[in-house]
Amino acid sequence: MKKQTILFIGAGRMAESIISGLVKSPNIEDIYVSNHRNREKLMNLENKYGIRPSFSWSSDAEKADMILLAMPPEAHPEFLKELKPVLTGQFVVTIAAGIGPSFLEEHLGQDVPAAWIMPNTASEIGESMSLVAYGQAALEHHKLMLKDVLDAIGESEVCTEEQVHQLTAITGSAPAFLYAFAESLIEQAETYGISHEHAVKLVSQMMAGSSAMLKLKKAPKELREQVTTPGGATAEGINVLVQGGYSRLIKEAVIATNRKALGKWQENQ
Template identity: 50%
Template sequence: MTNQKVLFIGAGRMAEAIAAGLIHTNASMNERIVMTNQRDKKRLAELKEKYVVDVTQDWEAEVKNATTIVLAMPPEVHDEVLEKLSKLVTNQFVITVAAGIGPSYLEERLPAHTAVAWIMPNTAATIGESISLYAVGSSLSESHKQALTVILNSIGSSQLCTEDEVRYLTAITGSAPAFVAYFSEALIDSAMNYGVSKELAQKLVVQMMSGSANLIKHAANPSAVRKQVTTPGGATAEGLKVMEQHRFKEMIHRAVDATNSKANGSI
């Protein structure tokens, strides 16, 4: 992102993850990053010390100097910020990482032909392992696409989607890490039921999950891994039978549907 200056409006965990990723891939990038929020001076001081970036509580004064603006505040704050931003942007690239705020939403509230994009990362962005879904508006140039690619690569892998696909697949890529963690907690509890300490149970389950994820990634076929582990009529098959009896897959489908309903305002 040579000669690019990135302004973050919002300084939460996702803003930090993206900024840290950019700096990790380009050590001099810290000189071209400005982090902002309106209320938490302590948070800004921490980011300034940790990453040696510029910080301010007056984001409006920084818009003219930015080439890319990342909206990293809650969805409910977007209307207020976009109203102010619409009077300040010229040819800046505006990206949001907020749930439910797609390119069409941004384009309706910003001047015509403003380049916009929507990125939905997940929590693994904090360690550079996100699978980020993204959708773009209708006015991106090649330089905008290049800037977007740099940002996406700084936090992991990515997949271009339609706006609707991002809206509904975020339950799979964004919320499902919590489902996986909850499943891990249940396995930890099960291990502890056999008398082992929480520390040991957690160590065993975390390594099992990590190894299994890598195995599935290597095989690119979860069904193949399940069949590899499962001997017909064996102990693993008996455990899977209980999961089928309790409609495990149906439960997951219902959890995904509920997540999407809540995210899209149906609940």
């Protein structure tokens, strides 16, 4: 498969996270980035990653195999009106919350190859868990093209559009839940007289090691039981979490996240 050229429309944090992974891929020819609101950001990205700043995205679109929309959901409808007459067969991919391939097809045409990916910020270190849904016109070579992108930033899972809507709260938003958990542990560790830096080291390594155990395909229940001696100290801590509705709160947080995302999506229709 030939090396591909990608045009990013938008240069926010997630776009930069993806770019930082892509520049390491041997399958990428060129990366163009357009960000009309902040030319200084483009210069910084050029210095940092060697990307090509795009000051006329419509002209650079003809060079691209893939156009990756890294803009807010609410900016899509107006931009897609401008994009439609410029397209000459490019694969259009969005990373915006709530903007699935059906939305792209509705605005660009059913014959336009389209996809929706939802990575997370761990793409910055090549450890994202990305969700992807394809439109009707996406062919095998488009999927291979996008797989190159997703492999450069971590792992991915192909889902239906509805599943991406539902699961983004778990793969995209739940890292924030995890970091909030870490913050609480760090704060408590500091009350025992250690420095903030020491507390961060203890908690981050504990979480990294625990995540590594999960990645060995061991069941969370099995791992929890290994740590939890019946009637022991850990069991006492688990009891506090259970009595506080820990599992219920996590599930409610996911549901609330999805509800909010759905509301934003409906606003953009």
